[in-house]
Amino acid sequence: MSQRCELTGKSALSGNNVSHANNKTRRRFMPNLQKKKIWVAEEKKFVTIKATAKALKTLDKKGYKTMLKEMQEQ
Helix, strand or coil: CCCCCCCCCCCCCCEEECCHHHHEEEEECCEEEEEEEECCCCCCCCEEEEEEEHHHHHHHHHHHHHHHHHHCCC
8 A cells, every 4th residue: 555644645755864974875754654543424434544643633623524625625
């Protein structure tokens, strides 16, 4: 499965590991993805999503439908 947040669309970034001798090797910065079951009141069922920890905090504040709507507008 892809390493992408379903609510915000954030995915992996790339960069370098830098040693003390200033040698550089490529690496990836992965998002902090969590699997979470949430209750969607409009559909009256649980939905499993894969979202970043930051998106889950925002989800508590805004709600599932609002976040999906914002994701589709982008």
